[in-house]
Amino acid sequence: MKEIFVKDSELRKAAQEGMDEFVGVFYNAISDAVGGQLTAENMAELNADQLTLWGFHALHEEVMDGGFVQLIHNGYGDFIFLNPFAKAIKDWGLRDLSKMIYDVKRLYWKYKDEIMRDCSDDEFMQMFEKMPEFDDYDDSFVENEEQWTALVAEYIDNNIEKFATIKDE
Numbered sequence: 377m378k379e380i381f382v383k384d385s386e387l388r389k390a391a392q393e394g395m396d397e398f399v400g401v402f403y404n405a406i407s408d409a410v411g412g413q414l415t416a417e418n419m420a421e422l423n424a425d426q427l428t429l430w431g432f433h434a435l436h437e438e439v440m441d442g443g444f445v446q447l448i449h450n451g452y453g454d455f456i457f458l459n460p461f462a463k464a465i466k467d468w469g470l471r472d473l474s475k476m477i478y479d480v481k482r483l484y485w486k487y488k489d490e491i492m493r494d495c496s497d498d499e500f501m502q503m504f505e506k507m508p509e510f511d512d513y514d515d516s517f518v519e520n521e522e523q524w525t526a527l528v529a530e531y532i533d534n535n536i537e538k539f540a541t542i543k544d545e
Contacts, residue, residue: 378421380405380540387542395529402532402539403433414455425538428464431455432528440521443514444480445503448491457481468531473517473524480513 382405390397406426410418414430422430435456438447447453455461456477466474487507495503504510532539 377423378409378418380409380426381543382540384542384544395526398529399429399433399525399532403429405540406430423538424464425535427459428461428468429528429532429539431459431461432465436521436525439514439517443504444483444510444517445487445491445507448484448488449500449503451492453484453488453492457484469527470524472520476513476516480510483507483509483513 380402382401386401387398390401406422406429410421419427431452434452435447438444438450438452447456457480462474462477462481465477491503491507536542
């Protein structure tokens with residue numbers, strides 16, 4: 377396992393700034409440790425909780441920006457829907473998000489090939505009109521994002537040792 381370090385001063389500052397920043401300190405430390413990109417090789421260097429945080433970050437960024445269609449189109453579908461991500465976040469206390477992931481997985485299988493094909497920006501935008509089944513899930517994610525991020529922050533706070541070693545400077 378790769379050892380991940382977070383500076384105590386960065387952690388204290390992030391904790392004062394809010395839950396997004398707190399979660400971000402750990403995600404950024406993990407990302408930096410693997411060179412900013414998750415590959416098959418460096419996946420083995422991270423533990424299950426670190427990988428789950430990576431998945432939550434990808435899910436959060438993609439769905440908040442362009443919904444589940446964008447998440448799938450940008451190549452995160454397999455990581456989110458074909459791994460035990462939904463079970464892991466359920467274990468973190470995010471039951472509703474876990475249920476949503478299982479529900480969206482049906483749509484992933486239904487539309488995966490169409491969403492993942494190379495296309496122009498216009499064709500990509502048309503996918504949202506062709507696949508309105510994703511809309512309610514996108515809206516629900518946005519509505520619940522703050523609560524879910526708070527639960528992620530709480531899980532990290534209660535299990536810091538699973539994510540990083542805190543270093544005094």
